Amino acid sequence: MNPSSVGSPPAAASTSTSWFSGLVRGGSKNMSASAATTDGGSVPGSRKNQLPGVLFKYGPKAVQVAFKTGDFRQQVIFIGGLTDGLLATEYLESLSVALEKERWSLVQPLLSSSYTGYGISSLKQDSMELDLLISHLINKENSEGVVLLGHSTGCQDIVYYMRSNSACSRAVRGAILQAPVSDREYRATLPETAAMIDLASTMISENKATDLMPRNADPDAPITAYRYHSLCAYMGDDDMFSSDLTDDQLRLRLGHMANTPCQVIFSMADEFVPDYVDKKSLVERLCKALGGAEKVEIEWGNHALSNRVGEAVQAILDFLKREGPKGWDDPWS
Numbered sequence: 001m002n003p004s005s006v007g008s009p010p011a012a013a014s015t016s017t018s019w020f021s022g023l024v025r026g027g028s029k030n031m032s033a034s035a036a037t038t039d040g041g042s043v044p045g046s047r048k049n050q051l052p053g054v055l056f057k058y059g060p061k062a063v064q065v066a067f068k069t070g071d072f073r074q075q076v077i078f079i080g081g082l083t084d085g086l087l088a089t090e091y092l093e094s095l096s097v098a099l100e101k102e103r104w105s106l107v108q109p110l111l112s113s114s115y116t117g118y119g120i121s122s123l124k125q126d127s128m129e130l131d132l133l134i135s136h137l138i139n140k141e142n143s144e145g146v147v148l149l150g151h152s153t154g155c156q157d158i159v160y161y162m163r164s165n166s167a168c169s170r171a172v173r174g175a176i177l178q179a180p181v182s183d184r185e186y187r188a189t190l191p192e193t194a195a196m197i198d199l200a201s202t203m204i205s206e207n208k209a210t211d212l213m214p215r216n217a218d219p220d221a222p223i224t225a226y227r228y229h230s231l232c233a234y235m236g237d238d239d240m241f242s243s244d245l246t247d248d249q250l251r252l253r254l255g256h257m258a259n260t261p262c263q264v265i266f267s268m269a270d271e272f273v274p275d276y277v278d279k280k281s282l283v284e285r286l287c288k289a290l291g292g293a294e295k296v297e298i299e300w301g302n303h304a305l306s307n308r309v310g311e312a313v314q315a316i317l318d319f320l321k322r323e324g325p326k327g328w329d330d331p332w333s
Helices: 021-027 090-100 115-120 124-143 154-164 168-171 182-186 193-205 225-232 247-259 281-291 309-323
Strands: 035-037 054-057 066-071 077-078 106-107 146-151 171-180 263-269 296-297
Touching: 021 054, 035 281, 066 090, 077 090, 077 154, 090 106, 090 309, 106 124, 115 225, 124 146, 124 154, 146 154, 154 168, 154 171, 154 247, 168 171, 168 296, 182 225, 193 225, 193 296, 247 281, 263 281, 281 296, 296 309
Parallel strands: 077 106, 077 146, 146 171, 171 263, 263 296
Antiparallel strands: 035 054, 054 066, 066 106
8 A cells, every 4th residue: 555556887796605595596597687877976865866776687577676775785675565666755765874874775676566566466476576586685695684674565565475485585684564554444445445345256256366357446557356355355365454353363464473573663643544443552463463573653654654754764773773683693594
């Protein structure tokens, strides 16, 4: 979910290889190592909405590119929500500057689901592409570990990926969920949703899960019956953070995250959380289901924290400094 959706000289490839590359080499050996630098000043974020860095391919598809600021062996990977792409939130520029001072790189990947692609993609596809990206960072840039930062529906991507037990998920040293809110509960406030869920269910039962829904199901992007059902239906694949899920249901969906240091940044004025939801209770229950995740409540913060940039960046930095790198186990051990 996103405010704009319905309802938001080239870096040289390293000649050395990580010992971990033996586990993942097969998934990345044919990937392009080409990169291009952007124009900009010597200080990241020196111009509004401009960051100097490196654009690189991490997979064979045209969309599988990522933008990296900073040249360090620890990376924060930002995973945006519906309709998001590069520079998706206001805090990314400030975060990039702050991370560079702490010797972390910020990586912003484009996935098949980026921009208007989310309706014909899935959490499974995002997970596969995230694994490709981390594989590239390990094999081509000798990564010593990554932290995943999800915004909105990007939080579902993180939860799904960490359940997949993909080879490169061992490199994930922490997870930050910023605005983990329910797409289902928000879309339930829209008048067309109930009828469209029924239609999506019918299409899925008729083996038409990958067929497109009518245009008015989602005016922002083409969307398949499967993805619409995943986002909007009770216990759909994307339904992870709804306030009406029981504690047991939340644990079933989120409990595996207990093995990963985790922070939840929740905006207490999130415009995509219905008024009837008790936000304080919800974030408390989410953190408990995640195995005791760190809770950060940002008073008056909106969904993308565009009105609380400083607080967002400080919360992320505090988590990185407190939990790692010394606080985390060696991801390769």
